[in-house]
Amino acid sequence: GAGVSQSPSNKVTEKGKDVELRCDPISGHTALYWYRQRLGQGLEFLIYFQGNSAPDKSGLPSDRFSAERTGESVSTLTIQRTQQEDSAVYLCASSSNRGLAGPQHFGDGTRLSIL
Template sequence: GAGVSQSPSNKVTEKGKDVELRCDPISGHTALYWYRQSLGQGLEFLIYFQGNSAPDKSGLPSDRFSAERTGGSVSTLTIQRTQQEDSAVYLCASSPPTGKNSPLHFGNGTRLTVT
């Protein structure tokens, strides 16, 4: 079956511009996560959506970052007024509603470069 799909796969933007990154989770997965992976670094948690519950936004690094999940499916991560330090790979993951230790299924990420 189809995995987690992220678009675009690559995005180059100028400093100060806004960008939108899209994530299509696996059908039926109720949990959706955004992580950020900087060059040579680990995976930094950004935000978590679970069903109709309020999202866990505790990992968003600044108020320039926001995310929404429409209809419990597709999610969009928006970065306003991008800065060079925002350059990273943004990874989306989803997991099924079979228990709290359900594995995360990651997409291949969006590589964002801010020039």
């Protein structure tokens, strides 16, 4: 079956512009996560959606970052007034259940470059 799909795969934009990144999770997965990965680093948690519960936004680095999810489907991560420090790979993951704390399935990410 289809895995987690992210678009665009690459995005180059000028400092100060807004960007919107999209994630299509695996169908039926109730949990969805966004992470940021800087070059040569591990993953930095940004935000977590679980079903219709209020999202866990504790990892968002500033109010320029926001994310939405429609039901248990597509999610978009928006970065407003981008800065050069926002350059990174943004990874999305989904998982099928929360209570059992199972594995996460990742997309290939969006590589964001801020000029």
